Amino acid sequence: MEHSLIVRRGEEIVFTSNEHWLHPLFELEDYLKGKNIPPSELFVRDKIAGKAAACLMVRLGVTRCRVELLSERAIPVFRAHGVEFSYGELVEHIQCRTEDLITDAMSIDDAYLFLRKRAGRVQGLPVKIENLTVDIGRKSILEDLSLELGRGEQLVIHGANGTGKTTLLRTLLGFIQPVQGTIRIGDINVGSNEWRQNRSLVGYVHQENVKNTFPISAEEVAAIGLSERKLSSKEIAYRVEVAMRRTGCFHLARQSYHSLSGGEKQRISLARCLCQNARVLLFDEPTSFLDSSGKEDLLELLNELSSTEAPTMILVSHETAWLDQLNWPRKELKGGRLC
Structure with a gap:
């Protein structure tokens, strides 16, 4: 087999890759995004596949494959999702650290996001507070608070009202000067001259509790994320449309922003963050003024972002009941520190 991955549609070879590890399958994902090809019509030949590769194939919608060297750990994944498979040689285990990190408790979507992070295919930046x-x-x-998040990771910070959750976010944004300590977003120190030139790397979705009737459309709010860029009106319109389509709110573009529901406003705010190409997203009590339907919409949107752009995301909230539905790691802010 001259390529590490060969993909056929009928008799035609439509995709090949010579990359290693899981990168050929991620490249295949990129290829299929621009093609109108049902994955069920594809036949995939892979040199080596373990449990991780099996999870990616299932996530891609692959239904038929041939693997030259197959790990036994991939078989239950293929069988559970109806993938027809054959192999040249079967081994008990592939010597790969990733093979050991994909647990049985992970869903296919959880495994996919985990593998994207390990492959570096996420938009998020690391956050380090010392x-x-x-x-x-x-x-x-x-007080003496420390926190570290990797690229594309998510975290919920919960705690009672008045414990400093919003203060922490505003300090991350550079709006509050700390008495001591440092914050790094990627390779940039928050508060430095370089930070002031790159502040748009962090997007802020605040509590939606302002009631006024200032005449502004939804698309104009989304475009605020581009206000500091020197772009033509045509380029701005294009970027706003792309961002609003990603967050499922383009149909609201011409509507008055203040006439929208809480859930719709959250989508517009996220579109604004995507317009500015924010790679870290901060959510400040995002459910405080949402009804049950709005909370479900937000949950869906956060899950969509996790599996697409995968920015680094920090959400603060005092609503622990709602957070049970959001399968993110949690820390409690108490006494000025994270527990």
Whole structure:
């Protein structure tokens, strides 16, 4: 087999790759995005496949494959999802760290996101907070707080009202100067001159509790994310449309922003963040003014973002019941520190 991955549609070879590990399958995903080819019509030949590769094939919609060297751990995945498979040689285990990290408790979607992060195919940037102390007036709000998130990871920070959750987000944005400690977004120190030039890397979705009737359309709100860019009106319109389509709100473009529901406004706010190409998203009590339907919409949208752009996301909230539906790691903010 001269290529590491060969994909046929009938008798025609439509895709090949010579890359290693899982990269050929991610390349196949990119290829299929621009083609009107049902994955069920494809026959995939792979040199080596373990449990991780099997999860990716299932996620891609592949239904038939041939693997030259197949790990026994891939077989239950293929069988559980009706994938027809054959192999040249069967081994108990492939010597790959990733093979051990894909657990039986992971869904296909969970495994897919995990593998995307390991492959570096996420938009998010790492966030590192070290020994952060923040005072408001004479009161200490955050004390010697440290936190580290990898690229494309998500975190929920919960805690009672008044514990400093919003203060933490505003400090991450550079709006509040800490007494001590450092914050790094990617390779940039928050508060530095370089940070001020790249502040758009962080998007902020705040609580939607402002009631006014200032005449502004949904698409104009989304375009605020491009306000500091020197772009033509045509380019702005294109970027706004792409961002609003990604967040499922383009049909609201011409409507008055203030006439929209809470869930619809959340989608517009996220479109604004995508317009500015934010690679870290901060959510401040995003469900506070949403009804049950709006909360379901937000949950769906967060899951969509996790599996598409995969930015690094931090959500703060005091609503623990709603958070049970969001399968993200959690930390409690208490006494100025994360527990």
